[in-house]
Amino acid sequence: MPNPFNEQVIEEFRANNGRVGGYFEGARLLLLTTAGARTGTPHTTPVAFYPDGGERVLVIASAGGAPQHPDWFHNLVANPRLTVEDGLFTYEAQAVVLERAERDAVFARAIEADPGWAEYQAKTDRVIPVVALHPIPKDGPPKINAGSMAEHLLVAHNVFRHELALIRTEFTAAGVSGTTGAFLGAQLRVNCLTLCQGLHNHHTGEELGIFPLLADRHPALAPALDRLRQEHERIAELLEELRRALAQDPQDTDPGRVLSQVERLTSELEAHLTYEEEQLIPLLTPQGASPGVSR
Template identity: 65%
Template sequence: MQNDFNQQVIEEFRANGGVVGGPFEGGRLLLLTTTGARTGTRHTTPLGYLPDGDGRVLVIASAGGAPRDPDWFRNLVAHPRVSVEAGVFRYEAEAEVLTGDERDRAFARAVESDPGWSDYQARTDRVIPVVALQEIPGPPDIAAPSFGAAVKAVHDGFRRELSLIRQELAGPLAPGGAPLGAQLRVNCLTACQGLHNHHTGEDAGLFPFLAGRHPELAPVLERLGQEHLKLAELLEELRATVTDGQPDPVRVRAEVERLTAAIEDHFRYEEEHLIPMLDAAAP
């Protein structure tokens, strides 16, 4: 049975495009829907997650350090095909329980980003499982009432992710200090790939669609296409910085700030000029 707290989080998540308050506020949150191991009933659970790149995210079956694995974990062991809601995106995924060194490396990354995971492990004799959720390719499914709202929601998702990365890079960093953490590297690289994929999709689909129906948008689409090229250069510079041996967090932070400012200017211009057209074209 769904507990009241989880149900409140689920409803808030779905009503606000993945944005929630309370203990999950300002974190990475998804909704995982599994099939009951015994009953076959579908169950949805809000969970924190870690980006893992290449269409994969990690979730951790900590259950707060309880002696037993959580129900959602037992469900996906029995039925690995699951549904995921991340922000406004909905997709099917295949769950894989990580083992051996792969599990240990992933859990170490989690502890590095949040020592609370180590506290949970210390409370229980079981080895806390780490699960990879690999997205199954399919047509995009975005929970939004219109084309324009979908674009705004996708943009807001990138805004939140860049804000989280900036928060993770904040603090008393100094050249020559601790190197960039492994999980933070993954977060940066995943955001870079996501933005690249988003812009590539717009260049191949959205922009030609609008160009064919609204010739008057030619100067706007030309500017947005040129901005995509400039943003691709910034994304590549951040990627190169993050993968450069022992990257200096101060340098990475500067690259993220530069990228964030450029992305925000680009999104604002795109929303101002394209969303009215997209919403007007809706049936």
């Protein structure tokens, strides 16, 4: 039977490129479409996720601390291949349930970033499973969740701006409360990994899809595209520096050093996004049409 609450979240998620309000406002969600364990019927469920620093993302089968595993988990055990929507992209993935030792390590990291996971585990006698979702490689650019390339570009850019704003907000809150060490490091790690993976996917999609298309249609754009490719490499270097700073023991995280790296990344990424919009949006938008998304 369809779940009215989930149906509302799914509709809002798809209408707003992954952002929802109400109970899940501010949460990091994916839509998982799994095949029913008994029937094979597709079922779509909104699920919170935890970034893992690589291609895979992690989902935790908490069910709010219920005594039984959620249906989507049973579906993935029976049929590990699924479809994932993250607000920007839709892709096929392979689910792998983590073995106990790795599960415990990942779950501990998740608790550092959000103590609510510990509260869920305390409510139930079952060991809450953690599932890794591995994207299945495919040829060509990823499938975008937008009505046009111009809209997708603006939506993606605004997501990255939002992630940077979250990081800056966390630093501000930490300064007010005096928070340092483990909690700040864990929070930054989540946002950094989300931003890193999102930018990697976006830049890969551009270099496989939008850039060749525009180069073919607008040969005079070649210098701008070369500049954008070089900026992709520079931003990847800055992201790797930030990733390394957050990869150490959270207790040893130096907020001052990380803040300096965040400020440098913010400055260069915002300049890149703005230049790209100035150069590409007019060429991706049909004459007389609006790109459809504002900042």
